[in-house]
Amino acid sequence: MMRWVFASGLVFVAGCMSEADNPDSAIIAKEDLQSGFSFLTAETQRLQTDEFENPAYLWVDRGADLFTHSTDASPACASCHKDGLVGVAAQYPKFHESSGELLNLEGRINQCRTEHQGQAPWAYESDELLSITAYVAEQSKGMPIDIEVSEAMQPYVDKGRDYFLTRRGQFNLSCQQCHTENWGTQLRGDTISQGHGNGFPAYRLEWQLIGSLQRRLRDCDTGVRAEPLPYGDPTYLAVELYLATRANGLEIETPAVRR
Amino acid sequence: MRDKALFNATRRQILTAGGGAVLISSLPLSAFADEADLLRARTDLFGDRPIQEERVTVKLPPIAENGHSVPLSVSVDSPMTDDDYVKQIAILSPRNTLPLIGQFHLTPFSGKAQVSTRIRMSGTQAIQAVAEMSDGSLWAGSTETVVTLAACVVL
Amino acid sequence: MTGIRLSVPETAARGEVVEIKALLRHPMESGFRRGSRGEVIPRDIITRFECDLDGTLVFASDFHPAIAANPLITFHMRATESGVLTFRWTDQNGEVWSDTASIAVT
Known part of the structure; x- marks a missing residue:
C-alpha cells in the first residue's frame, strides 16, 4: 500500500x-x-x-519605509535614488567592475550600506534585508x-x-x-x-x-x-x-x- | 541526449528515501483532534441546543496545495437587520490539533453575513461552520478540502 | 504603520454594504511546531481582532492557533454614518497593534 x-x-x-x-x-x-x-x-x-492580500507586501511596505527614512545619521537610500530603482533588479546578479565581484541584489544593497551609508551590512534573511530587497525588486515587477x-x-x-x-x-x-x-x-x-x-x-x-x-x-x-x-x-x-x-x-x- | 536510464535508477532511491520523509512528516507533533473533539468543542460553545444543517455555506478550494494557508469563506443566509442577524460563526475542524479554528462575532452593522480568512489545515478534512443567530437558533454547513503533500518536505 | 494593511473604501452611500479587509503581519506561531533541534516553538498568537466605528463595535473575531500566519480577515459593514474605523489586534500577552481608516458616508 x-x-x-x-x-x-x-x-x-x-x-x-x-x-x-x-x-x-x-x-x-x-x-x-x-x-x-x-x-x-x-x-x-x-x-x-x-496586491492587497499578497502577504509579501507587508515586507514591501517595510522596505519602502527603510528606503525612504534613515533610522540613524546615515543618508537614506532615497536621498541618492530619488527616482527609485526601476528595472534594476532585472539585471541582477551583476558583475561590479569597480569591486571586481559578482553581486546579487542583496549584496548590492549591502555594498551601498557599507560604502555610502557607513553601516554594517544586514544579515542574510534579516527582516531588513528581505524587506528592502523585496521593495527594490518589486519596482521591476513585470519587466523581463x-x-x-x-x-x-x-x-x-x-x-x-x-x-x-x-x-x-x-x-x-x-x-x-x-x-x-x-x-x-x-x-x-x-x-x-x-x-x-x-x-x-x-x-x-x-x-x-x-x-x-x-x-x-x-x-x-x-x-x-x-x-x-x-x-x-x-x-x-x-x-x-x-x-x-x-x-x-x-x-x-x-x-x-x-x- | 538525456540519460533516462540513470534517472530511473535513482527513482528507487527516491522511493526509499521519500518513504522515510512521508513517515516522518506524518508523525503528529501532538495528537490530532477527531470528530469527537469537534463535537465536544461545539458543545462547549453552544451546549446541547439543536443545530440545523442549513443556511450556512463554507467555501474552500477543493484542493489545497499547502495546509499552512487555505482560503476560507463563510456566508450565512440572514437579512442582517437590527432584530434578525448572525451573532456568531464558529469554525471547527475534525482533524487539526485543536478543533476550534476561530470565531467571528457579527453585529447588525455588519450588513452582510460573509466573512473570509486563511486557515491552517493539518490534512484532508471537512471544515464545519456553525452560525448562531440573534434569536439563538443554530445552523451549520461544511465543506471538504483535500490537502496535498508537498514534493520536498523540509523538516 | 508598517505591518498593517487595511482596505476600506474612502466613501460609501448611506445604507451601502461595504467590504473591509485587514491584514496584520504576525507569525501566529501555533505552539505545535518544533524547531530543528526538536524543541517546541512556544505559542505566539493574536487572540482577538476588533473593528469599531467611533467606538461602536462592528465586527470582532477570536483567533486560535489554526488561523494562518499574517492573518487576513475580510468582513462587511453597513455604512450608516461617516467616521473613523479603528482596527485592533491583541495577542495572547495583551500586546495591542492598531490602526485607523476614515470612511465618508454620503
Whole structure:
C-alpha cells in the first residue's frame, strides 16, 4: 500500500523540450519558459496577484519605509535614488567592475550600506534585508529578466551551471533532473516547476514568511537530502546568476507567492 | 541526449528515501483532534441546543496545495437587520490539533453575513461552520478540502 | 504603520454594504511546531481582532492557533454614518497593534 502511494506520487513522465538548437541542455527553450506562477493552484495565483492580500507586501511596505527614512545619521537610500530603482533588479546578479565581484541584489544593497551609508551590512534573511530587497525588486515587477553575460561573468555562469547539473544528496538528484527534464510532471502533490527565481524574494506558504532565493536554494538542497551551503556562499551566488541567465526574458514577479 | 536510464535508477532511491520523509512528516507533533473533539468543542460553545444543517455555506478550494494557508469563506443566509442577524460563526475542524479554528462575532452593522480568512489545515478534512443567530437558533454547513503533500518536505 | 494593511473604501452611500479587509503581519506561531533541534516553538498568537466605528463595535473575531500566519480577515459593514474605523489586534500577552481608516458616508 505504502509502496503504491509513493509510486503514484512520483510519476515521472518524459520531458518535452526540444534541445535541437540549444547548446546548453539545461536551458529551457524560450517559447517553453514558464514562471513558477503557472504551476500554482488558482487560489495561490490569486493570492499573488491580489496586491492587497499578497502577504509579501507587508515586507514591501517595510522596505519602502527603510528606503525612504534613515533610522540613524546615515543618508537614506532615497536621498541618492530619488527616482527609485526601476528595472534594476532585472539585471541582477551583476558583475561590479569597480569591486571586481559578482553581486546579487542583496549584496548590492549591502555594498551601498557599507560604502555610502557607513553601516554594517544586514544579515542574510534579516527582516531588513528581505524587506528592502523585496521593495527594490518589486519596482521591476513585470519587466523581463535581462542578463547579459560579459567575459568577466562567464566563469560564474559556468560555475553555477556546474552546480545545477551535478547530482547531490542522498537522493542523488541534480537541479536539472527535476527542473529541466521533468517540469510539469507530478512529484507527490506538487507539479514540478522549471526552477526560476523570478519571483524572489517570495512569500512561501511553506515558510509562512518572505524569503530569499538563497533560502529557496538551501531548501532545494535539503530536499534532496544534501548539505545546504551557507548563506552568501559564492557557489550559491553563481547559481543565482546561472538561474537568471536560464530565466532570461521571464518577467520579474517579486513579491511572488510560492508553495 | 538525456540519460533516462540513470534517472530511473535513482527513482528507487527516491522511493526509499521519500518513504522515510512521508513517515516522518506524518508523525503528529501532538495528537490530532477527531470528530469527537469537534463535537465536544461545539458543545462547549453552544451546549446541547439543536443545530440545523442549513443556511450556512463554507467555501474552500477543493484542493489545497499547502495546509499552512487555505482560503476560507463563510456566508450565512440572514437579512442582517437590527432584530434578525448572525451573532456568531464558529469554525471547527475534525482533524487539526485543536478543533476550534476561530470565531467571528457579527453585529447588525455588519450588513452582510460573509466573512473570509486563511486557515491552517493539518490534512484532508471537512471544515464545519456553525452560525448562531440573534434569536439563538443554530445552523451549520461544511465543506471538504483535500490537502496535498508537498514534493520536498523540509523538516 | 508598517505591518498593517487595511482596505476600506474612502466613501460609501448611506445604507451601502461595504467590504473591509485587514491584514496584520504576525507569525501566529501555533505552539505545535518544533524547531530543528526538536524543541517546541512556544505559542505566539493574536487572540482577538476588533473593528469599531467611533467606538461602536462592528465586527470582532477570536483567533486560535489554526488561523494562518499574517492573518487576513475580510468582513462587511453597513455604512450608516461617516467616521473613523479603528482596527485592533491583541495577542495572547495583551500586546495591542492598531490602526485607523476614515470612511465618508454620503
